[in-house]
Amino acid sequence: xxxISVALFAGALFGAGLAxxxxxxxxxxxxxxxxxxxxxxxxxxxxxxxxxxxxxxxxIQRRLDKPFADAHFSLPGTTLIDGxxxxxxxxFGAGWGISGLCPGPGFADLAINPLPALAFVGALLAGMIxxxxxx
Amino acid sequence: MLAAFPHAMPLEGLIGGLMIxxxxxxxxxxxxxxxxxxxxxxxxxxIADSGAPxxxxxxxxxxxxxxxxxxxxxxxxxxxxxxxTIIPLIIGGLLVGYGTRLGSGCTSGHGVCGxxxxxxxxxxxxxxxxxSGFVTVALMRAxxxx
Numbered sequence: 001x002x003x004i005s006v007a008l009f010a011g012a013l014f015g016a017g018l019a020x021x022x023x024x025x026x027x028x029x030x031x032x033x034x035x036x037x038x039x040x041x042x043x044x045x046x047x048x049x050x051x052x053x054x055x056x057x058x059x060i061q062r063r064l065d066k067p068f069a070d071a072h073f074s075l076p077g078t079t080l081i082d083g084x085x086x087x088x089x090x091x092f093g094a095g096w097g098i099s100g101l102c103p104g105p106g107f108a109d110l111a112i113n114p115l116p117a118l119a120f121v122g123a124l125l126a127g128m129i130x131x132x133x134x135x
Numbered sequence: 136m137l138a139a140f141p142h143a144m145p146l147e148g149l150i151g152g153l154m155i156x157x158x159x160x161x162x163x164x165x166x167x168x169x170x171x172x173x174x175x176x177x178x179x180x181x182i183a184d185s186g187a188p189x190x191x192x193x194x195x196x197x198x199x200x201x202x203x204x205x206x207x208x209x210x211x212x213x214x215x216x217x218x219x220t221i222i223p224l225i226i227g228g229l230l231v232g233y234g235t236r237l238g239s240g241c242t243s244g245h246g247v248c249g250x251x252x253x254x255x256x257x258x259x260x261x262x263x264x265x266x267s268g269f270v271t272v273a274l275m276r277a278x279x280x281x
Contacts, residue, residue: 046151095232
């Protein structure tokens, strides 16, 4: 129950940050990617802001034996840079540009603008299922 | 606030970014996990077999709209300008879903968590998906879709 509460709190704070920063607005995100239009640098400030607590968190993490609410760290250890990583990133970036949405804002917007958000999230999950059944 | 970019929200972006960073830090230091939305969404829906316990993934994913809703209430509503037709949402969603599974992460996992860890894998993934996004939108503009 404690772990679920921590995850719910983290998810809610994450969603609140997306909404407050303007990142739940697909046109604003697309504006950041639109170098040849009315470029909107807001996303760079969001990324920069998010880096600060996380850089500190990684320093603290290296000094801990285990996290505060779990028995051990479960962190990705893979360092492989392969075709899957690069092609996956190319496809994700294309979809991000076309829609102005990545997964976080897609889910966050279910509470703000449910119908178009649901269309995006439905297609997102369908894309994940396609990956699962073809790999 | 930025004279050259009248539509930018640098202060809101920075504060919201700090909130996102603290949220990811809570996941890392509290539960020992990466706050990667694509991975957690795949786990929450049962599309992925491995990863975080399903209860944790579901709680995090439910939190996303909950937090956005609270901000919307406090601020009197937030702007969400979606594409005008469903087609870019469907094509974009399919590509984002497939691509984030193939590439093992999105803006949160590779971008926020991986880059702050200085993970070479995440630095490369983030550089590629940013570049791909820039090129895609440039092509959309050239093709008259924007």
